């Protein structure tokens with residue numbers, strides 16, 4: 001059994017700079033039955049720094065996206081972690097906004113032009129499926145046109161159990177039923193702890209069952 005952990009934002013007190021998410025979205029074809037259309041964000045991720053802090057953490061969390069520093073990328077790449085890719089981040093700043101001549105706490109933020117080392121959008125490329133029943137949940141079909149499902153959670157504290165045959169063995173992965181949440185194996189958790197990476201928290205969230213023999 002392989003335990004896994006949910007990666008989460010840690011700082012909500014403006015210790016580290018926060019960013020708002022922008023970018024361009026493409027509307028996917030509408031479902032002929034329920035008329036819903038999903039949106040897909042096109043690369044690159046566009047962010048705008050928010051007021052609060054001018055210190056960029058190792059992890060930044062605009063919307064449900066993850067941005068990491070170049071140091072984090074080097075750390076993950078050197079350890080050969082699978083299930084991720086690193087895409088560029090573009091930064092914008094409202095027109096007419098300029099860094100004030102005098103620093104002040106209220107106006108503290110990351111100002112452009114950004115001259116630091118590159119930042120990367122950490123994108124998870126590996127997806128697997130949950131065994132809903134053993135995870136204390138039920139999936140109810142919402143539309144048989146686009147196969148959209150709704151999840152009923154009977155026990156929010158129940159560990160999430162991943163179907164082993166759907167897991168590619170990746171260190172980073174998403175669970176389709178949990179949408180954009182990012183999960184990692186113990187090896188990633190260890191790397192994050194050993195390097196004391198800032199503004200990320202890991203919560204044990206479940207396990208991948210051993211394949212049946």
Ligand SMILES: [Zn+2]
Nearest residue numbers: 031034143146
């Ligand atoms: Zn539909």
